[in-house]
Amino acid sequence: MTTNYLTIMMKHFEHMNIDVAAAAETVLNTSTVKERGEVYDCNRFLFIKDGTGILYMQDKEIPLVKGMLCVLLSGVSHRIAVEQDEEITLLWCHFRSSYEDRDLYKTLKMPSNILLVDEQGTVALFERLFEQLAQDNLTSRLRIKATMLELISNYLDSLPTGAQEGAPTEDLQKIDMVLHYIDEHLADNITVENLAKQVYLHPNYFIVFFKGILGYSPIQYVNQRRMETAKGLLLKPECNISTVASRVGMQIYYFSRMFKAHTGLTPSRYRKQATTFASASQTSGGEGKKN
Incomplete structure (x- = not known):
């Protein structure tokens, strides 16, 4: 699967x-x-x-x-x-x-x-x-x-890889193509029109089609994937906040505002807390091994 x-x-x-x-x-x-x-x-x-x-x-x-x-x-x-x-x-x-x-x-x-x-x-x-x-x-x-x-x-x-019974439906194949496109173009300006073109659907119909399967509008899903990706990038020391914003296709001010709305924390605060938690976990694990 x-x-x-x-x-x-x-x-x-x-x-x-x-x-x-x-x-x-x-x-x-x-x-x-x-x-x-x-x-x-x-x-x-x-x-x-x-x-x-x-x-x-x-x-x-x-x-x-x-x-x-x-x-x-x-x-x-x-x-x-x-x-x-x-x-x-x-x-x-x-x-x-x-x-x-x-x-x-x-x-x-x-x-x-x-x-x-x-x-x-x-x-x-x-x-x-x-x-x-x-x-x-x-x-x-x-x-x-x-x-x-x-x-x-x-x-x-418990599902093994390739667990579907039979070939995926046409609807699933279309959604699969769209999700791949989104993940590969997070740094770009993604529009509903761009996404609809991937599966040859009218934008208005595509919005209904996409939300019916994923539960989000296409743009809501794109922004959610951007925030999920950003959280991972913020844990990497080599990625500053400006780089993270660029990697998810957003201006730094708009990115910071959306990230705080999504997590309740600014990007810098999120990075600091995540780093502190990771360090504390490693220290705790190390002490446990010594004992």
């Missing part, structure tokens, strides 16, 4: 709403599994806590093993089979998510199942989800969403 596809996925999850309808731990055996496929009007996470089985989904037979996370989209028929005298323990949740009426998961063609790197951490996240769903206080919904985003992060952290 390319960096730009991950960027699209991250931006999508940052902005989408997540509504968890239910979650629980279930033990299945030959007497409790269903013979026919089930279809849900919500998305499902299935995590294999223990045991083995087979997931039948569309035309696929997916062997289920301990540590596997399955992502089942709404409307997809599926069923689980278990061998005689065997059982499988599932941690699951049912959720709905939306953003701009686009299903980015389908667009990105992400794998429907993957072995997670952090198996124990995932179990802990599901247990936290169960706990929060059983409560009804002011912060429960926020904590539920935070837990779901951690589950999704575990999924993304």
Whole structure:
């Protein structure tokens, strides 16, 4: 999976709403599994806590093993089979998510199942989800969403390179080209017209197209990438503030003003604090080794 596809996925999850309808731990055996496929009007996470089985989904037979996370989209028929005298323990949740009426998961063609790197951490996240769903206080919904985003992060952290199922869609190819263009021309004057030309779209349509996938207008995204790049450059001693401003295509006064609006700190203050923190971390690490 390319960096730009991950960027699209991250931006999508940052902005989408997540509504968890239910979650629980279930033990299945030959007497409790269903013979026919089930279809849900919500998305499902299935995590294999223990045991083995087979997931039948569309035309696929997916062997289920301990540590596997399955992502089942709404409307997809599926069923689980278990061998005689065997059982499988599932941690699951049912959720709905939306953003701009686009299903980015389908667009990105992400794998429907993957072995997670952090198996124990995932179990802990599901247990936290169960706990929060059983409560009804002011912060429960926020904590539920935070837990779901951690589950999704575990999924993304476990994805190998080239993990898409099939070739990327035409829309994704267009966005990929635009994001590459932006990263290669941060020092230049980037306009909506420039970006729209890269994918042969009218500027007005391109703005809607871009925001529908990334969640930002094109210029908002360009400025965000400039600030992210600037933060990295400010950590390099050889780059003074004037050089950093030039590398991200901005006049120094405008750059300083935007950087402070983005981080709450001036570029010089940000560099000083980051350097101080790095020095303190190295000193702490060094003392730890001596001990």
